Amino acid sequence: MKKHESAVVSYSSEDSLDARMALFHKMNEYQATDDEKERSLGLFLRGSLLARILATAEIYQMIIDKPGAILDIGTWRGQTAVLCENFRAIYEPLHFNRRIVCFDTFEGYKGFSEKDKATDLHKDGTYGVGGDDYVTFLEDLLCLHEQNNAMGHNNGKHKVIKGDCCETIPQFFAENAHEFVALAFFDVNSFVPTLDAFEKVWARLIPGGVVAFWQLTRNTIPAEGKVYAEEIIGKYGHSVRRTQNYPGLCYLVKE
Incomplete structure (x- = not known):
């Protein structure tokens, strides 16, 4: 392996x-x-993983008074989505309208172009987890967490969507014309899909909403940094910050 x-x-x-x-x-x-x-x-639980959990909690707490869904784009195995379900139950157990939506091909990275830095570690197919079988597993896992949490009898506030996010995100918004976004996590790691998904999400992001990038300042996976430097600065009103406990997790707050 x-x-x-x-x-x-x-x-x-x-x-x-x-x-x-x-x-x-x-x-x-x-x-x-x-x-x-x-x-x-x-x-x-290793300290570095605990730091990721604390950083995710830090970002979640920024949207407690904000309406809208949480999107996990490039969810991989779904850990961030599971954490958000548990933070929802801890910080806002009566918020039954807080939906969590996962987007991934579940077949690994896709869409590398000349803008990207493909390597043996990061290339098309890296991070595949089993396609449809994993979709079912993650759906069941999210439901189990929800049922274990406070007010667990009210469940079904999650959706796992398989496919290319350039296609599935606009389809999701078309099918949910009422839905807007409070928080979106990005871990797509190729330039074109990251930019395309960002543009679609930003249009639905509420003022004060948050877009979080796991790889914004990493030089080994430069796609998010390139999208930010070339396409976001000066074009979208925002402030940018990093989390206290996990500096690699940076986020934009919409003005």
């Missing part, structure tokens, strides 16, 4: 990467009942 990007493109030393794997093995070897395992996941 190919190594995940975080083990290849990393600020960690070899010793730290070895310790990461040792922690992973400890998790697999952990001797406890299922109930105890479920309540002990924090034993194996």
Whole structure:
């Protein structure tokens, strides 16, 4: 199995990467009942992953008083969407109109062009997770989280949409003419789809709404930075910031 990007493109030393794997093995070897395992996941949560979770929570808290959906564009395995469902239940358990929509091909990156920096790690097909089978898995997983949360009897506030986001996002808005956006996470990582999706989302983003980019300042995956530098600055009214705990997660706030 190919190594995940975080083990290849990393600020960690070899010793730290070895310790990461040792922690992973400890998790697999952990001797406890299922109930105890479920309540002990924090034993194996690395600091850098915890930082991502805290950063996602930081952004979520910015939209608590804002109406609109949350879009996770380039959702991959859906972790951000799951976190947002749990933050919804924590911060606004009675907000039944807060819908979470995931967009992905689930077949890996797609759409690299001369604007991009394709590599053996980042190219068409990278990060595929199994297509339709994973769509079903993620739909079930989101529903289970929702049912476990406060007011879990009121469920079905999620949608997982498979396909090219250049086509599926405008189709979603066409089928949901009433829907607007409070928060959108981007992790598409190729220039043309990122720009196209951004333009469609921005048109539906409320004032004070947030667009978050996971890779905006990373030089190993330059698409988001290029879109921002070439197509967003000076054209869209916004402020730009980075999260406190995970500097790689940057976000725009619409004026």
